[in-house]
Amino acid sequence: MTKETVKSEHLLQVQELKKYYPVRGGFFRRKVGDVKAVDNISLELKRGETFGLVGESGCGKSTAGRTIMRLFKPTGGKILFEGQDITELRGSGLRDLRKDIQMVFQDPYASLNPKMMVGSIVSEPMINYGMGSESKLKDGVMELLKRVGLPEDAYYKYPHEFSGGQRQRIGIARALALKPKLIIADEPVSALDVSVQSQVLNLLKELQEEFQLTLLFIAHDLSVVKHMSDRIGVMYLGNLVEVADGEDLYKDPKHPYTQALISAIPQPDPRNKSERVILSGDVPSPQNPPTGCPFHPRCPKVMPHCSEVKPQLKEVNRDHRAACLLYE
Amino acid sequence: MSSQDILLEVKNLHTGFNIDGRVHHAVKDVSFSVKPKEVVCIVGESGCGKSVMSLSVMNLLPKHNGKIDKGEILFEGRDLAPLSEKEMNAIRGKDISMIFQEPMTALNPVLTIGYQLDEVLINHTTISKEEIRRKSVSLLKQVGISRADQIVNEYPHQLSGGMRQRVMIAIAIACQPKLLIADEPTTALDVTVQAQILELIGKIQEEVGMAVLLITHDLGVVAEMADRVVVMYAGQVVEETDVDRLFYEPKHPYTKALLHSIPKMDEKRDVLNTIEGIVPSLKNMPEKGCRFADRCPAAMDVCREVDPLLGETDKGHAVRCFLYEESFPQNSDKRAEVQ
Numbered sequence: 156m157t158k159e160t161v162k163s164e165h166l167l168q169v170q171e172l173k174k175y176y177p178v179r180g181g182f183f184r185r186k187v188g189d190v191k192a193v194d195n196i197s198l199e200l201k202r203g204e205t206f207g208l209v210g211e212s213g214c215g216k217s218t219a220g221r222t223i224m225r226l227f228k229p230t231g232g233k234i235l236f237e238g239q240d241i242t243e244l245r246g247s248g249l250r251d252l253r254k255d256i257q258m259v260f261q262d263p264y265a266s267l268n269p270k271m272m273v274g275s276i277v278s279e280p281m282i283n284y285g286m287g288s289e290s291k292l293k294d295g296v297m298e299l300l301k302r303v304g305l306p307e308d309a310y311y312k313y314p315h316e317f318s319g320g321q322r323q324r325i326g327i328a329r330a331l332a333l334k335p336k337l338i339i340a341d342e343p344v345s346a347l348d349v350s351v352q353s354q355v356l357n358l359l360k361e362l363q364e365e366f367q368l369t370l371l372f373i374a375h376d377l378s379v380v381k382h383m384s385d386r387i388g389v390m391y392l393g394n395l396v397e398v399a400d401g402e403d404l405y406k407d408p409k410h411p412y413t414q415a416l417i418s419a420i421p422q423p424d425p426r427n428k429s430e431r432v433i434l435s436g437d438v439p440s441p442q443n444p445p446t447g448c449p450f451h452p453r454c455p456k457v458m459p460h461c462s463e464v465k466p467q468l469k470e471v472n473r474d475h476r477a478a479c480l481l482y483e
Numbered sequence: 484m485s486s487q488d489i490l491l492e493v494k495n496l497h498t499g500f501n502i503d504g505r506v507h508h509a510v511k512d513v514s515f516s517v518k519p520k521e522v523v524c525i526v527g528e529s530g531c532g533k534s535v536m537s538l539s540v541m542n543l544l545p546k547h548n549g550k551i552d553k554g555e556i557l558f559e560g561r562d563l564a565p566l567s568e569k570e571m572n573a574i575r576g577k578d579i580s581m582i583f584q585e586p587m588t589a590l591n592p593v594l595t596i597g598y599q600l601d602e603v604l605i606n607h608t609t610i611s612k613e614e615i616r617r618k619s620v621s622l623l624k625q626v627g628i629s630r631a632d633q634i635v636n637e638y639p640h641q642l643s644g645g646m647r648q649r650v651m652i653a654i655a656i657a658c659q660p661k662l663l664i665a666d667e668p669t670t671a672l673d674v675t676v677q678a679q680i681l682e683l684i685g686k687i688q689e690e691v692g693m694a695v696l697l698i699t700h701d702l703g704v705v706a707e708m709a710d711r712v713v714v715m716y717a718g719q720v721v722e723e724t725d726v727d728r729l730f731y732e733p734k735h736p737y738t739k740a741l742l743h744s745i746p747k748m749d750e751k752r753d754v755l756n757t758i759e760g761i762v763p764s765l766k767n768m769p770e771k772g773c774r775f776a777d778r779c780p781a782a783m784d785v786c787r788e789v790d791p792l793l794g795e796t797d798k799g800h801a802v803r804c805f806l807y808e809e810s811f812p813q814n815s816d817k818r819a820e821v822q
Contacts, residue, residue: 211673318761348528348762349700353744353755360753375673382746382755405748419678421703423745425726428707433682434675437643 165235166337166369167200167223172232174215174222178442190442192218194393195232197468200337205363205370207384207401209377209416213438215393220339220373224256225249236337254284257330261342263322267314273300273325274310280332296332303328304358320351327358331366339371344379356383377420381405386474389413392449393441395468399475409477411456448480456481489557490694491517491540491579491662496554498532498539500765506552507765509535511718513554514793517662522688522695524705524726527715530762533698536715537664539564540696541581542571558662577607580655584667586647590639596623596650597635603657622653625690627683645676652683659691666698681707702745706730714738717763717774720793724800734802736781773805781806 175189193215200206208216222229225241234242241252257280260266267276277299278292286292293310300309303324314322323343330338340359344352356379363370372383380387381401389397389410397410408414415432422428434453439445445452451461461480468478498510510532517523525533538544540556542563556563558579563571575581583589591599600619604610610618616635623631626649639647648668655663665684669677681704688695697708705712705726712729714722714737722735733739743756760778768774769787776786785805794809795801804810 211675320761349702350528350741350744350758351761353746354757354759356746357754357757377674378746378748381748382752402751415675417748419674420748421678421681421701421707422749423702423706423730423742423747425706425709425730431678431682433678435679437645437676438673 164201165199166202166237167371168233168235169196169198169223170233170235172196172219172222172234173230174218174227175230188442191393191444192441193222194444196388196390196393196395197232198388198395198398200369200371202369203363203367204385205372205383207380207387208371208373208390209375209380209387210390211375211416211438213392213441214390215441216373216375216390217341219390220258220341220371223371224258224339225252226258254333255335256337256339257333257335259323259326259330259338259340259343262346263319263326264314264346266326267322269314271313272310273305273312273314273317276314276325277328277332280329284333296328299328299331300325303331303362304354318351319347320354323347323355324358327355327362331362334366335368337369337371339373341373342375343372345374345376352379359383377416389416392438392444394449394478396450396479397475397477398468399477403472403475407472407475409471409475409482410450410479411454411481412450413477415455448478488518489516490519490521490559491696492555492557493536493540494555494557496536496539496556497552498535498544499550499552501548501550502766506550507768508552509718509765510539512793513715513718513720515713515720515723517694517696519661519694520688520692522697522708522710524709524712525696525698525715526700526702526705526712528700528762530717530764531715532718533715534666535718537581537666537696537698540664541575541579542566542568543581572606576603576655576660577658578660579662579664580658580660581664581666582648582651582655582668584670586644586651586671587639589651590647592639595636595638596642600635600650600654600657603654607658618657619653622657623650625656626650626653626687627679628653643676644672645679648672648680649683652680652687656687656691656693660693662694662696663688664696664698667700668697669704670700677704684708702742714741717768719774719803720801721775721803722801723793728800732800734796734800734807735775735804736779736806737775740780773803 172193173195174193175191177186178188178190180187196219210216221227223234229242233240244252274296278289278296281292297310305324344355374380384401387401387404388395391412397413408417415434418432432455436453447462447464448466451457466478466480468476471477471482494514496510496513497508499506499508513536527533539551551564597619601615604615604618620631620635623634628634628649669680699705709726711725713720716737722738733742740758744758746755758778772787773791776782791803791805791810792812793801793803796807796809
């Protein structure tokens with residue numbers, strides 16, 4: 156590998172990534188259509204930054220994360236990790252890649268094996284990559300468990316003995332075990348209570364600095380994403396509709412969907428009941444997306460040609476891109 | 484305050500669950516009241532007893548192990564706790580209705596929307612069948628369902644989550660109840676749909692002139708909807724006040740910590756405030772003293788020894804914390820009631 160020679164500014168580049176799921180129907184279970192879970196998204200992650208991916212359920216944010224991780228095979232497009240094309244990697248190449256990209260999952264109850272001791276859960280990835288036997292790794296694992304805020308005796312306990320927040324800490328320790336360069340966190344705090352959520356968010360931020368991690372943070376809660384991220388991408392129906400610096404996105408959202416999304420969040424301040432943009436209807440099915448701009452049936456600023464032309468992501472301001480015909 | 488000013492009054496409610504032969508109280512000494520046409524929010528994290536409290540009011544506790552041990556639930560002056568199933572059925576759906584978190588599990592998947600709507604009206608009114616169906620369709624229109632004539636013949640799985648919750652609301656308001664209990668009505672929904680449903684609940688509340696008891700964990704929803712707020716922690720009310728004072732003059736350390744631990748859109752902070760530890764589980768509740776003491780930044784020795792009482796510090800602002808002398812048993816006029 157040419158890891159040392161290629162040291163581009165971008166750790167990860169995603170170019171026109173597509174992930175379609177076939178829909179089968181009829182007597183012969185023939186393919187009758189596609190669910191376009193991720194439709195043509197492009198993004199870059201700089202080293203050490205946190206990129207937030209936000210959107211409502213069914214917008215394809217989790218599929219995007221898992222396809223980038225290469226848990227799914229992309230239907231089209233390219234994924235470059237440290238300048239190397241990983242789209243077609245298989246076998247041992249893919250195995251090596253996993254060492255650099257790790258994932259933290261949403262459900263801390265389902266993502267830990269209930270039959271394994273916490274120590275074994277965290278050391279398993281290291282053993283898999285030949286970093287030594289469990290007994291040899293024990294001190295390191297203990298250290299790691301302590302670092303993520305678990306008590307020392309956690310090593311000998313089982314997942315059911317821990318609360319949701321502590322389990323998420325175990326999941327984070329496991330993701331850190333191989334010292335990855337990129338961590339994809341898919342809704343890491345949405346199953347947790349607010350008081351515990353803030354503990355986990357703070358931990359992720361600290362660890363990011365300490366281990367110099369790049370983070371792809373996927374969540375549906377815009378206020379959490381904004382707190383965590385340097386830059387944010389907003390997804391709607393498989394498309395990336397806006398990408399901007401977090402502060403910029405909040406202060407000056409360009410895409411009507413982002414504007415509605417921000418105004419829909421109930422603010423914890425009774426004196427600040429601003430006028431809401433309330434969208435009508437629901438998110439359409441990705442199997443049968445609207446023509447033209449995917450958001451046009453719900454858009455408060457819809458224009459006649461929105462149903463015909465599909466807008467592309469374009470630079471509206473410096474480092475602020477939006478896919479909307481208002482800015483063409 | 485005369486009894487006419489109060490629609491629902493919960494007094495010293497204790498709801499216990501029998502686990503392995505021991506009774507554990509998920510709701511311990513909860514008191515609050517709801518006035519007509521008022522929106523009261525119950526806020527707290529999972530496991531704080533807010534849902535058990537609402538099920539107690541509706542008399543819907545699991546029969547085999549859940550039981551109201553002590554206390555009164557006065558609805559228009561009448562105690563609901565000792566009522567029989569039959570007497571409760573006359574009240575449920577008519578005077579008090581409830582909507583739940585997960586609209587898919589709350590609706591019957593094998594019955595049409597129309598049937599489920601008609602059912603309430605058949606049970607509580609004496610109008611003819613044709614009229615009932617006409618009423619059902621107009622109820623669906625009232626909750627903002629556009630194809631109401633067709634939707635009455637459809638099944639829950641044909642609708643989206645937001646639409647199902649609208650149907651639930653239509654069923655709940657069919658008999659123009661005086662009180663609507665909404666248990667996390669928007670938690671399963673996306674933010675843009677949540678905004679629609681919250682707006683709808685607010686609109687219907689004004690149209691029907693009912694009181695709403697909204698149970699939520701989301702402080703944003705509280706700020707948006709509530710007139711008054713009851714904060715619960717580990718089965719107890721720790722603070723009760725109007726919405727403005729809750730956000731601008733919170734008194735209980737738990738309320739303060741909760742308000743500081745949520746990331747806000749309009750500010751930039753590097754580190755969020757946290758509350759160390761976790762909510763104690765039902766089996767691990769502290770035997771005596773304040774239930775928040777182990778996580779409290781301001782805990783004193785007395786907090787672990789004596790149970791603080793909910794005492795009124797200012798008019799309309801009650802708090803259960805020894806930082807305020809009203810919580811000391813000897814200073815509280817509530818002492819006689821509790822014992």
